[in-house]
Amino acid sequence: EVQLVQSGAEVKKPGESLRISCKASGYNFVTYWISWVRQKPGKGLEWMGRIDPSDSFSDYSPSFEGHVTISADKSTGTAHLQWSRLQASDTAIYYCARAYSSRYPFDSWGQGTLVTVSS
């Protein structure tokens, strides 16, 4: 069974750093891209960026470029989303999702990680 299991909820202060994770199982991790999707409270879905775990090539939505970093660890089958300096506006649920490549939909999703940034 394909599963993407995300790390637990986080509460952070503005300016702090954070890395959340998405562990894949049930398939060959390097054969599917992993994307990250943000959902602010009561709002819609926003695509942030993606990584190809086979070569760690990543690209980002212009809205998120420079603010987050996406990485992948082939040895553990885990993708990460990282912030160096959180802002209150980063408060949201973050989902990871997999797609076979660029012209494929997101066919499996993680359960979501709630990140709360508050002073």
Next chain:
Amino acid sequence: DTQMTQAPSTLSASVGDRVIITCRASQSIGSWLAWYQQKPGKAPKLLIYEASTLENGVPSRFSGSGSGTEFTLTISSLQPDDFASYYCQQYNSHQAAFGQGTKVEVK
């Protein structure tokens, strides 16, 4: 970048109603469009891909159509389990994008 526009943002309907949600792309995306259903507190679920192909296990009351820039999601007879939010998503380019979402609520 390709922008996606969904309408309506909220739709009030009753069980048994036919429901249609539209999605427009700012430029042609061929048939590279997916529809997702999201219930409160849950991750989105893939319903339809390539504009009209039903994902395995999705009830046949859901259907999708369109190509180029205009797309629709139709629920032929709304069921109690269908009250949820729906999102379109283009995956024509390496930069994916979602529509703003449509909440289907009880009339």
